[in-house]
Amino acid sequence: MKFFLLPFVAWIISGSLKFLVNSLKFGIDNGKKLIGYGGLPSTHTTIISSAVFFYGFSEGFFTPTFTLGLSVLLLFAMDAHNLRIKIGTHAKILNSLQNKIVLRERMGHTWLEIICGLILGAILGYIFANFL
DSSP, X not given: OHHHHHHHHHHHHHHHHHHHHHHHHHOHHHHHHTOSSSSSXXXXXXXXXXXXXXXXXXXXXXXXXXXXXXXXXXXXXXXXXXXXXXXXXXXXXXXXHOOSSOOOOOOOOOHHHHHHHHHHHHHHHHHHHHTO
16 A cells, blocks of 8 residues: 555655755745746656656666666656756746747756655655564
8 A cells, every 4th residue: 555655755855855946046935936847856756766767676776677767756856857847947038029828938857856856765665664
């Protein structure tokens, strides 16, 4: 049952940390507005890495299933940085061309935000595999 709860716990903890970091950095009102895509830590990376590391700590890191999970994790991380940064750039350009609908420009993650999500996911995976 704990493996089922882990992604939800990772999502809540990562989202709460992101809100706290944004609130401290930009103020409480702006912290509320910045919830969503982008920011530290990467929630997407935290969720997928918690599941991957949970499996690694539970069943072993040298298994085909862990390798598959690691592959998905790497794809998530690359898309969180490359693809979503480009989507944010496109939104900025479109926002400058028209002003009917304002598109969200802050979409992607820096590598630091992704690494923090990865570390948080690894910690949560370890805790769930060994202590809960």
